[in-house]
Amino acid sequence: LTEAELIAAFAEIRAQPAPPSGLTPQAMLGAGRSARRRRRIVALAGGTMVAAATAVTVMIGLPAGSDTPPSVPIPPAEEPLVTPTPAITRPPTPSPVEGGHTPPTPLDPTTPVTSAPPTPDRPATSIPVSP
Amino acid sequence: LTYESIDKDGEFSDYVASSADRVRFTAYLLCADWHEAEDIAQAAFVKLYLAWDRIDRQGSIDAYVRKVVVRTYLNERRRLWRKLERLTGTPAEPPPQQPDAAEQRLVVWRALIQVPQRQRAALVLRYWEDLSLLDTAAILGCSVGNVKSQCARGLQTLRGLLEGQADDHSARVPEGGARP
Numbered sequence: 001l002t003e004a005e006l007i008a009a010f011a012e013i014r015a016q017p018a019p020p021s022g023l024t025p026q027a028m029l030g031a032g033r034s035a036r037r038r039r040r041i042v043a044l045a046g047g048t049m050v051a052a053a054t055a056v057t058v059m060i061g062l063p064a065g066s067d068t069p070p071s072v073p074i075p076p077a078e079e080p081l082v083t084p085t086p087a088i089t090r091p092p093t094p095s096p097v098e099g100g101h102t103p104p105t106p107l108d109p110t111t112p113v114t115s116a117p118p119t120p121d122r123p124a125t126s127i128p129v130s131p
Numbered sequence: 132l133t134y135e136s137i138d139k140d141g142e143f144s145d146y147v148a149s150s151a152d153r154v155r156f157t158a159y160l161l162c163a164d165w166h167e168a169e170d171i172a173q174a175a176f177v178k179l180y181l182a183w184d185r186i187d188r189q190g191s192i193d194a195y196v197r198k199v200v201v202r203t204y205l206n207e208r209r210r211l212w213r214k215l216e217r218l219t220g221t222p223a224e225p226p227p228q229q230p231d232a233a234e235q236r237l238v239v240w241r242a243l244i245q246v247p248q249r250q251r252a253a254l255v256l257r258y259w260e261d262l263s264l265l266d267t268a269a270i271l272g273c274s275v276g277n278v279k280s281q282c283a284r285g286l287q288t289l290r291g292l293l294e295g296q297a298d299d300h301s302a303r304v305p306e307g308g309a310r311p
Contacts, residue, residue, distance in 0.1 A: 001239075001290050003258060009239040010259045014156060016236070019165050023151040023172055025144035031173060032143070032180025039181070 143180055146192060151176075154196055160255045161204045163244040171207070175199040197260065198270045201252050242292035250285030257282050 154175060158168035178199050179192070186195055243251065249271070256267045257278070268278045 001286065001293055003286070006239075006254065006286070006289070007258050009236060009243075010160065010255075012236045013160070013240060018152070018156065018159075021151060021155055022169060023147065023155060023176065025147040025151075028147045028151075028173070028176040028180065029140055029144060031177050035177045036181055 139183055143183055146179075147176055150193070150196070154200060157197070157255065157260065158200050158204065160243075160259055161201065161248075161252060162207075163240075167207075171200055171203050174203050194266070194270070197256070197262075201256065201270050202272075205248060205252065238293065238296055239289075242289050242296060245292055246285050246288050250281050250288060253278055253281035254285045254289075 151172065155165075155168050155172040158171040158175075159165060162168055162171065175196050179186075179196055182195070186192055243254075246254065252271060253267060256262045256270060257264075262270070264275045264278050268275045271278065271281075273281075
């Protein structure tokens with residue numbers, strides 16, 4: 001069998017009568033339109049489902065995202081025990097030195113510096129007086 | 132309906148009217164069954180309708196339809212089950228032929244439908260549709276070398292099948308024509 005014989009065989013088969021065809025233009029148009037309609041419906045349904053799933057996920061995920069326990073009312077604290085102590089006068093802070101050297105950060109002058117009150121196991125600090 | 136869609140439908144109807152028989156026959160050469168050929172042609176026309184706006188009109192409609200026909204045929208055969216959906220009535224059986232007139236054609240046809248599907252697709256595209264190697268490769272989704280080898284192997288398979296049929300025939304009908 002050569003290529004020419006195969007081509008001739010195809011032509012012979014083509015020359016034989018074929019059964020009547022149902023492929024009319026009207027039938028193909030109808031099939032194409034219904035396929036397009038199906039495709040649009042599927043796309044619309046898919047988009048709706050995605051939107052609904054996104055909305056549900058957002059609604060579920062928002063409260064679940066904050067894991068903090070429910071707030072409990074805090075009872076009012078007791079009055080702090082304040083021991084009156086004399087305020088220590090601080091020397092004036094020196095002016096910044098030019099030349100790139102950064103002076104130490106001064107303490108907040110509004111905060112009073114108090115020494116810790118004496119406790120039974122820790123006596124008050126006593127500064128020895130030099131003779 | 133807009134004027135544009137009416138024009139589109141008119142063009143599509145003209146194309147279907149002019150090419151339906153040819154497309155169906157190509158599908159028939161591939162699958163060797165008129166019912167299945169009509170299903171394949173129908174699927175091709177539906178896909179063509181959906182893609183009508185995207186396809187370049189410069190002579191590529193035929194190429195698109197050929198590609199859809201061949202790939203639908205190969206994919207349908209690959210599936211374990213096939214969804215047979217007929218939008219039109221069942222085609223009538225062809226009228227019976229005279230046995231002596233169709234003898235040679237029948238022999239070749241019987242051999243052709245036993246050729247593996249990819250080889251048969253390559254043979255139909257090359258020798259019936261008269262496509263180039265490049266176009267056949269584009270439709271089958273393979274290389275040009277693969278098309279060459281598929282065609283050569285297909286012809287070789289056909290020759291082997293025809294020789295086998297001739298041997299069977301001579302074995303059944305010995306010299307002198309007297310049947311055992």
